[in-house]
Amino acid sequence: MKKLVSLAIGLISLSALTFGQNKKPNIVFILADDLGYGDLGVYGQKIIKTPNIDCLAKQGKLFTNFYAGTTVCAPSRSSLLTGLHTGHTYIRGNKEIQPEGQEPLPDSVETYAQLLQKAGYVTGAFGKWGLGMVGTSGEPAKKGFDQFFGYNCQRQSHRYYPTHLWENNKKIILQGNDLKHKATYAPELIQQKTFAFIDKNKDKPFFLFVPTVLPHAELQGPDDVFLKMYKGKLTEKPYKGNDYGPDATVPGYASEPDAHATYAAMVSRMDFYVGEILQKLDKLGLTENTIIIFSSDNGSHREGGADPEFFNSSGGLRGNKRDLYEGGIRVPFIVKWPGKIKADSKSQFVGAFWDLMPTFTELTHAAKPRNSDGLSIVNELLGKPKQKQHEYLYWEFHEGGGRQAVKMGNWKAVRLEVDKNPNGIPELYDLAKDPAEKNNLASQNPEIVNKMEKYMGEAHRESILFPFAKN
Template sequence: MKKQWLLAGMLLISSFGMAQQKPNIVLILADDLGYGDLGAYGQQKIKTPNIDRLARNGMRFTSFYAGTSVCAPSRSSLMTGQHTGHTYVRGNKEIQPEGQEPLADSVQTLAQLLKAAGYATGAFGKWGLGMVGTSGAPDRKGFDTFFGYNCQRQSHRYYPTHLWSNEQKIILEGNDLTHKAEYAPELIQEQALAFIDKNKNKPFFLFIPTVLPHAELQGPEDEFYRQYENSFEEKPHRGNGYGPGATVGGYASVEKPRATFAAMVARMDAQVGQIIDRLTKLGLMDNTLIIFTSDNGPHKEGGADPAFFNSSGGFRGVKRDLYEGGIRTPFIVQWKGKVKAGTTSAFAGAFWDILPTLTDITGAEKARYTDGVSFLPTLTGKGKQLQHDYLYWEFHEDGGRQAVRMGNWKGVRQQVKKNADGPVELYNLAKDPKEQQNVAAANPAIVKKMQQYMAEAHVESPIFPLTGAR
């Protein structure tokens, strides 16, 4: 009997030890941050020392892509491991009075897989994939804890009337059309840090889909704003099209939009630094994988000026475009002892690769279906890295768009809803990374292959129709 108890104890210790070896995962998703908005990617006007430190201590990817060029479908791609020809949510379809089209009960998410593998799971920021009480609510898609904006339409305001804590509506009494008392990004950050404290003794998945630096341009006139207040020539901006309160006097966005944008990026960077500091203080950095990226390219709403800041990093296009500036995103991974510091990767990957990579790393059950490949071999330098035959994107607004990247070739089709078999623009990214020269006429065989991939990758959705019956 003693021998049996001793053996059971040894197994328990062994099991506990293995459980503790599972890395914590912190996935930070900026909102509308361009490829060129970080110092690590060439930004000259805004300082981002904390995110740049992640890049120095980890791996910086130069050819990584968002799910698509607008919020909800890009996040759906990330959560489901599927590109926008397959993922459930493919557009910003609004539900009144609050929320967006919810993920269906049948949809499997990254958070659900990690939770089943023993992870504490928390999301703090903007969700946009299903209102409270629907099949797509965060607590029904694998998150133990959610705090922030459930509805991305509500997240246009940084001084909102309410936020959500799981199913509880948190009223922010001090915020109305004439007062700005409680700045939502700060409230959300407090809850994210508390999640780390609460779960420091168990493996956790911390998802931070921050609203910064999404429009509207707005924030307190504090040290972040004062740092840039007199740094740029400014044209006063009156109103930003985001509803009541947008033009109320006293908002930084009304007077100096460039300084306000820079301050929002600086605040986001400082919050990343706070997360790193908290992990370090608790002795968790040695066993924590941190990913930083953005949901799509830079926006132009609310007085934002991506041309001035070179937010697209020299690439063509911005948010809502399927040119490189709309979908190529900063992507940084730090994982001490596993990812070599100061490295750069040209691996051509996208949001749908994140799910299979993290299930591979954690030993979680693999997804029932994914369009992604694990890029763990790229991170660790061990094993053979699978490569995509092609990457595919859809955009369902402005007449509909499709895009394919195949090696160094990039194909873009416009006005898909009018003509599902319309002409395909073709660019050679190796020779023409800014997509200035359409070489379709000189490369009919490549164009034909692009057309085949566009037809193959797209499965028509009754909720988000794009091409209709072919």
């Protein structure tokens, strides 16, 4: 009898061990807003302190050639969630809907969050959405998220002390917040809701998406330890006001006089929030079975008095947000998975947001996406051979006269003024020799230019909502 009991206990223990080994990994994806490639210490930042994200990189893998979906928020996030580059994804620009919200993703569009839901994951998003107002086909609940809390509308997210946030389909009024009064700092409230999601779902496989609004304009925040770290120590620069958005410039609403100190404090506060999430996972014993990803939705910004040149926010690359030069689209990308991804490793793999959909579905054994421009980068993450490579990467941008860009190997082509001259000769740069894109080599390499033009033509599928002016 004792032998039978011992055998039964052994089988139960073996079963538990096997289950533990095969348990689906949690995924925590933290997406900064308008954080430049060079804004983190681990990517060369010399002024702003980001110890938690720097530590994350030391514990995982840092990518040096990873790209956002495009150079502004809504289309970049559409590319991220749908696995399609901006020549194919449904949302290709910041198209506003009144009185609140942006052009919604339609019912026909599938996100990776929906596929993870079907694979048994609990899903939550906490921060900024911008892909469909409540009540539309693009609201978070219809695009794969069991729980959402934050700013549904990216226009509203310019304010760190907003009048309201959204919890699923419920409007949460923040008492005491208006154009002059600051009672509730929204990022802190969103952080607490993020913790509650982790606590509630710690015993289930979960996908946690944290699209934080930091350090997006406006330049504002509490006058606390983060601001004190920099105030008086950086060059004084009068605050220009928040000059982005139709209703954003409000006299007296944003009054912090030192824009440099405020921006640095916002980045350090974001880093602190990342550290808090990591500590939460540690405390609950979830770290070993959790894939943690950090990135940014596009390059560094200039809104609200931000000064990317002062901080070298683009890390020596050309351009900022709204450019298709490297500084507008190359972003930090860090992944940690203890015991699976080699600590303190770096990758030169050339990837982009549309790679995450096939990567997530492979990691979670979810159904493959119906359509994707991406490649699974699981082999690259795990240090395995035979990682597939992109033939090329493609971006388009529907403001500033229309722009297109292609990256093929070391070559990068950028076409400007597409609306006026859709067949204009693109600029051409050799990023291996000229990462700052200073020397246009188009006239010296007509065959390469012709190939890049061919890629631009085949990658762009016409959109009724977001046409180039010629159409």
